[in-house]
Amino acid sequence: MADLPSPLRLTHMTSPEVARARDGVELVMIPIGSIEQHGPNTSLDTDLVICEDLTLRLAERFHPRLLVAPTMPYGMSTYHMGFPGSITLRPQTFLHVLEDCLASLLHHGFKRFLLTNWHSGNTSVMTLALQSLPTRLPLDFLASLSLYDLEDDDLEDEIVKSPTSGHACELETAELMALRPDRVKTDSLAPGDLSPRGSRLRQRFWRRSIRRNHDFSDFSANGAVGDATLATAEDGWRMIDVIEERADQLIMTLLDSPDDLLARGRMPGWRYALHTR
Amino acid sequence: MSNLPTYALHKMSWPEVAEAAETVELVLIPIGSTEQHGPHLGLGQDHLIAHAYCERAAERLAPRLLALPAIPWGISDHHMNFPGTMTLRPETFLDLLEDIIVSMRHHGFRRFLIVNGHGGNQWLMSAAVQDIGFRLDIDFLGCVGHYTLGDDSVLKDIAGEIPGGHACEMESSHDFYLAPDLIRQDALAPGTVDEAFKAMLEPLQDLELVWPNAFNAHAPSGAKGDARKGTREAGERLIESSIDELAEILDHLRHSPRWNGPPHGQVHVTRKS
Numbered sequence: 255m256a257d258l259p260s261p262l263r264l265t266h267m268t269s270p271e272v273a274r275a276r277d278g279v280e281l282v283m284i285p286i287g288s289i290e291q292h293g294p295n296t297s298l299d300t301d302l303v304i305c306e307d308l309t310l311r312l313a314e315r316f317h318p319r320l321l322v323a324p325t326m327p328y329g330m331s332t333y334h335m336g337f338p339g340s341i342t343l344r345p346q347t348f349l350h351v352l353e354d355c356l357a358s359l360l361h362h363g364f365k366r367f368l369l370t371n372w373h374s375g376n377t378s379v380m381t382l383a384l385q386s387l388p389t390r391l392p393l394d395f396l397a398s399l400s401l402y403d404l405e406d407d408d409l410e411d412e413i414v415k416s417p418t419s420g421h422a423c424e425l426e427t428a429e430l431m432a433l434r435p436d437r438v439k440t441d442s443l444a445p446g447d448l449s450p451r452g453s454r455l456r457q458r459f460w461r462r463s464i465r466r467n468h469d470f471s472d473f474s475a476n477g478a479v480g481d482a483t484l485a486t487a488e489d490g491w492r493m494i495d496v497i498e499e500r501a502d503q504l505i506m507t508l509l510d511s512p513d514d515l516l517a518r519g520r521m522p523g524w525r526y527a528l529h530t531r
Numbered sequence: 532m533s534n535l536p537t538y539a540l541h542k543m544s545w546p547e548v549a550e551a552a553e554t555v556e557l558v559l560i561p562i563g564s565t566e567q568h569g570p571h572l573g574l575g576q577d578h579l580i581a582h583a584y585c586e587r588a589a590e591r592l593a594p595r596l597l598a599l600p601a602i603p604w605g606i607s608d609h610h611m612n613f614p615g616t617m618t619l620r621p622e623t624f625l626d627l628l629e630d631i632i633v634s635m636r637h638h639g640f641r642r643f644l645i646v647n648g649h650g651g652n653q654w655l656m657s658a659a660v661q662d663i664g665f666r667l668d669i670d671f672l673g674c675v676g677h678y679t680l681g682d683d684s685v686l687k688d689i690a691g692e693i694p695g696g697h698a699c700e701m702e703s704s705h706d707f708y709l710a711p712d713l714i715r716q717d718a719l720a721p722g723t724v725d726e727a728f729k730a731m732l733e734p735l736q737d738l739e740l741v742w743p744n745a746f747n748a749h750a751p752s753g754a755k756g757d758a759r760k761g762t763r764e765a766g767e768r769l770i771e772s773s774i775d776e777l778a779e780i781l782d783h784l785r786h787s788p789r790w791n792g793p794p795h796g797q798v799h800v801t802r803k804s
Contacts, residue, residue, distance in 0.1 A: 467664025
């Protein structure tokens, strides 16, 4: 019998392979993507491919204990809708799709799940999922990891020459150059065209946890922030190395965490217990 | 003493609302929760304080603000192992917010600020702003935790050794100032932390894992922090300095993109009603 394919990527496996892999899988990772403008610099699926690639590489390093489920292609990208091509889901839609995916995988015996992510706009709806879905489904564990949170601030200060960053920026473009150079529009790279008033307000509100219904075009006329023309693949790899080292530490710590403590901390499954819908 | 009207909807008649529409710049929607607050504070803490805060803001900044009644439930699943806690599904909460906003929009109000008193709601309200703020014909939808504004240095003076966070010094201070009936004076006690659980949790959080967990696993009595150390003076400082900052923010917002429209209206999603 042939070895199981590495990484365990559900979309590329046969059903018998999933059956064989099942007992050895300790965590199912679900990459959460987005389809949204990234200025003239990179493709609409930038956040999706970075998340997916980093998740697949992680699964390969921990083979065969991690299984990667299909990537959720859409996230919440409402504030990018001022730019053609962006697609966004309503929170309810996102929650329903994720619930159905989890329920399907639970049906086949998978019980522990980690959402991975690269788009900061997804964190609200992902956390809503983490708060509410364990109350309705008999899963053992559901958490999330936004991989950009593992970036190192000091290294970023060293690498990034742009005064601003955050979207279609120097660092993100560098990381994409490293992982998926075909998605980088090297002939069209441009710095962000920020409106001064817009960026002042954004800064103030981020500091004070106020959110409002801004459109990204209110801050940046071309949708980018910072100067992607300064990005290099070499710098991208330097940051990716840090992300991957920390991600490995997290997975090892998680897989070694005592089952009884994880069970005690699990969000109450109270709706499931009542079988309410 | 100002004789400007304090606009709090539940106490107003309809002609008063029609008059308010001429001067009100922003409608405040208080949200909170009905959830356990340890042995010493009432379950309605978060929404009652959020509502009292909004009424006080409407009084100080009259006649520019209109305070709506509070939504009394929030996202409180993590407290469901404590009797009395109630919780909404995110879908329910989002639909509820939308119905409230469209009702007031129908009467001509176009700018809304969700004012939150429960940390567990922050992701819900952020998603609401991103979604409702773009689908409806309104100019402004924002959200903020009232406790994130203003000067909290007073908490450093009164805070105990155990880090605060729930049914704590801050919340009892709010109550001493705005709602003393919510305090069980004879039951005030510091929270305890399950050290084994904390030892498992902290390394995971340091490595950026996001894992909402059952509150009783972390803090068995339901409290984190020391509510005994709350004071009325601290509560007054916290609330009033927060409203000071809210006033400042309102001044900034007047010059922000789309404060007076046009609304985004770029995401047209038909909904079955």
